Amino acid sequence: MSGSWAGGRFGERGECLLAPNPGIMTLDGTNTWVLREPGSSTAVVVDPGPVEDGHLERLDEETGDVGLVLLTHHHLDHSEVAATFAARKGCAVRALDPAHCVGADPLADDEVLSVGGLSLRVVATPGHTADSVSFLLPTERVLLSGDMVLGRGTTVVAHPDGRLGPYFDSIERMRSLATAGEVATIWPAHGPVHDDAGAVLDHYLAHRRDRLAQVAAAVERLRDEGATPTPRAVVEVVYADVDEILWGAAELSVRAQLEYLAERAS
Template sequence: MKHDRVFDPHYGTAVEVAPGIRRLTANNPGPFTFFGTNTYLLGTRRLVCVDPGPAATDHIDAILNAASGAEIEAILVTHTHIDHSPGARLLKERTGAPIAGCGPHEAARALGDNEINPLDASGDKDHRPDRQLFDGDVFSASECQLETIATPGHTANHLCFALQGTDHLLSADHVMGWSTSVVAPPDGNMRAYMASIDTLLSRDEDIYLPGHGGVIRSARAYVRDLKQHRLAREQAILEQLQDGEKTIPDIVRVLYAAVDPTLHPAAGLSVFAHLEDLAGRGLVTATPSPTLSARYRGGVSSD
């Protein structure tokens, strides 16, 4: 799937993306964050700040400068990755605003024997909201109301928020404006991710404000393409296993041959997520069990 990678982060400056909605991008570019993490300010006189980003004082200063004296009455957090949630605690210290949104960080499943979580350092283990929001909850602020949509997959506690009375949805890292979302077990789960894609496709919002990259317009068509991309990747993995037993690096070398080799480890995490899902559905078998280091082969499990 191709993406429009043209994006100006305007570091330190709030950019209006819709009436009453401004975006600030943290200066934390990288292979998993594109140009940086997007923070959103909702409202004009009393503000809701969504995803204050990493524990970066300069970004918190930029948020407060953009507020220009307006009260930040609430802080919303979509999920507990260190590029999204730690800034909430710094902003609360500066403003006294309560933190709402996702619950504490949790893995999608327990670690297997001798398994290591490759993205353990990316989880914000210190996040504790003042109010945890659940699927269907409506968060009411002075100038907006947001419907909570549980979208597990990228993380187990991932949430999106729909701005009621508008066509806008804050899609965080479930649907990004530059790349497919990383789904990496045990923190992430591909089956849950695909179910959450269907959840968004069942809704009417068609403008997404993502956690990374620019505004996504005609979002439902974009998400349909995203789903087809994932299904095509799954089929390509199954076809690779028709030729015999393979490891994840074997599969990545073929399917991601045109991709910068420095990104192959991240690609391997995505392949692992697909393989774990396929094994759970009995479409592949793993020796000794589905892990990053296992050997995989096609065929229905005999279990």
């Protein structure tokens, strides 16, 4: 997908309030998802986002009663206002990492959450970060993917917290949900929704495997040339056709890929 993205309403239970923090890593901004069962006055808010240009105030005004705040992971563009927002709404914050929970226990894999008649299932999906989780909204056949799947492009494996082995396992798990018919659509934390979950997950797997093969080839080439295959040197080979402004993020993924290759060679 390409073009601008402004959020809006999706399905019978979802509304995306786009945070005003566009950037290279955040695309159009952070998608704050407001979920509410039809007829219910109580919402669940996923990734309330950053402190940016009145986003907290907008959330406070537009969300009404909130029964729970959820975090897909700890990065500030998702979590920065969580505690303040939850205090205003008089509710708890839950995340996989207990350090980011407020007034509640950490999330557990496969846990079913019920708030105001809305049912969500927790799906642990480490890879982008160690604490990344997704949320399955079964009545909509939707997976809220956090940063594991983006609306445009592909995500960063944010080494050392993010690791490639868990990333592959998580994408395979998400793909199995699509294959089983439990997930048809992906609502990401950045960029537009994906209406064909299976296709985008297949693309993610193929892309990362291709990159891994390119990294392995770059390491061999650098060694053959008598150079040290440092992460930066590998980036300069593999990402030579990518804007250098993205090389810093690419290096995180390359570090994760080098670690993955080293583990399998030992």
